[in-house]
Amino acid sequence: MRPSTDALIVIDVQNDFCEGGALAVSGGSEVVAPINALMAEFPVVVLSQDWHPADHASFASQHPGRAPFQMIDMPYGPQVLWPDHCVQGRSGAAFHPDLDADRAQMIVRKGFRRGIDSYSAFFENDHTTPTGLDGYLRARGVSRLTFVGLALDFCVQFSAVDAAKAGFRAEVRQDLCRAIDLDGSLAGARAAMAAAGVALI
DSSP states (O other), rough: OOOOEEEEEEEEEEEEESSSSTOOTGGGGGHHHHHHHHTTTEEEEEEEOOOOOOOOTTBGGGGGTOOOTOEEEETTEEEBBBBOOOTTTTTTSSBBSSSOOGGOOEEEOHHHHHTOOOOSSBTTSSSSOSSHHHHHHHHHOOOOOEEEEOOIIIIIHHHHHHHTTTEEEEEEEHHHEEOOTTHHHHHHHHHHHHTTTOOOO
């Protein structure tokens, strides 16, 4: 067992991000079993969960004439338009059925505000509206975070960078992540994480 100061942060291992889902990440389900095994090493386990209303502003379906994966400008900055995914209460938003979600002590739901997306488990995409995860981890005495999950170049990246900026020691297990790699987003994500001081292992 790792020290009490260590936490495993499992990002968005949900049906819609796995094979057959609305926003499937290639090989997404491959990370489930090894993540389950890794949970046993950590005294603190947190899951994040995309939790969108059906009319979320990041959905291409809410922007007539727009298609998934196009970019638009939102009040908080550039936004990728996504296929409808991880809608609250629907099967796509549920954790992968083989994920040992019962091992988690906290589940952080994000992206539930209609008008703003949330990649990071720490902040909405305005980079100022907190999810509460920072306070929870500090109250638990956690200082070092290991990130795994989906997708490496979006929600994992944003979460790990925010963690490093907040003063946590942050590392990403790349073998336990999968990426979308949208127009070079994977290379950009690795560069951004390295620049923020995130350890890529």
